[in-house]
Amino acid sequence: MSSSSERTAWLNEQYSPSRSAHDFNGSIQSYKAGTDAARAAITGSRHRVLAYGALSSNRIECFLPRAEGVPGGARRGAPIFAFIHGGWWQDLSIDYAAAPAVALTDSGAIYASIGYTLAPAAGLREIVAEVSAALTTIAAHATGMGGDPRRIVLAGHSAGAHLAAAQLTALTPEAPRSTAAGLLLIGGAYDLEPIAESYVNEKVRMSAADAAALSPAQLMPLHDVPVKIRVGEEEPEEFHRNAALLRERWAPSLSAINSAVLSGRDHFDALDELADPHGRLYADALELLGIPLQRAGVGR
Secondary structure: OOOOHHHHHHHHHHHHHHHHOOOOOHHHHHHHHHHHHHHHHHHHHHEEEEEEEOOOOOEEEEEOOOOHHHHOOOOOOOEEEEOOOOOOOOOOOOOOOOOOOHHHHOOEEEEEEEEEOOOOOOOOOHHHHHHHHHHHHHHHHOHHOOOEHHHHHHHEHHHHHHHHOOOOOOOOOOOOHEEEEEEEEEEOOOHHHHHHOOOOOHHOOHHHHHHHHOOOOHOOOOOOOOEEEEEEOOOOOHHHHHHHHHHHHHHHHHOOOEEEEEEEOOHHHHHHHHHHHOOHHHHHHHHHHHHOOOOOOOOO
16 A cells, blocks of 8 residues: 555455445344343343443343253253454443344353443453453353353454454463353454554554554464354455454464355344354354254254
């Protein structure tokens, strides 16, 4: 590019996936409507909120599967699908993060939606540490919810995919990272240096050194667990580059890592595939959770 201003403009375009989305506002509304529907359908002992810190943002919303005659409403040893929402670390919340809960609890999994403090109230290192604390809390409460602390699958979308990937690295040395039995990373950012040059950084406030140190693609995974990297076909090219880079960097350390493109999907409507029992991401989630599709009642 001929100038730094042109590069900045290009990066701003690349990291504004709403500009190329099919229906950005419609997708955000569907996240909220799906979460409201899950809260209406999964109530009583099947719905719990865990606190992992003193802040109102330090909450994990848990949806438990139906199980007749089992106290607490969950099967013993159920796998747990922990999801981290996106929003460039500065937008959205768990109020927009539980649309897949009905489909995944129907399959027999516990669905846990992780909230975190948004920038600029928290820096990115603090947010990574919050997610680590949330994982510790989920593991500690797993048995009491009928879950298996050894079968926590961590998933994230967009900025949430970055936060999920970070949990497998040395970014949070105090955390029991081995509690993540697998990762599902959707439309993520794993190389933060270009993002630090874009409009996203106005609130996130990363230095160049922070961006380098907080990039999962610059760090090695500490545990050999299955990792699935997914990106929408119609996402900006930087998201495809990030997905390819993470797979290239992590593949030598992992025995089961793969990446795939979600046909016809943009950055936002890709998540429809997680809430749909016939969607690619739903199948990915069940594979990581160790739940056969046929047992979940889906014929493919």
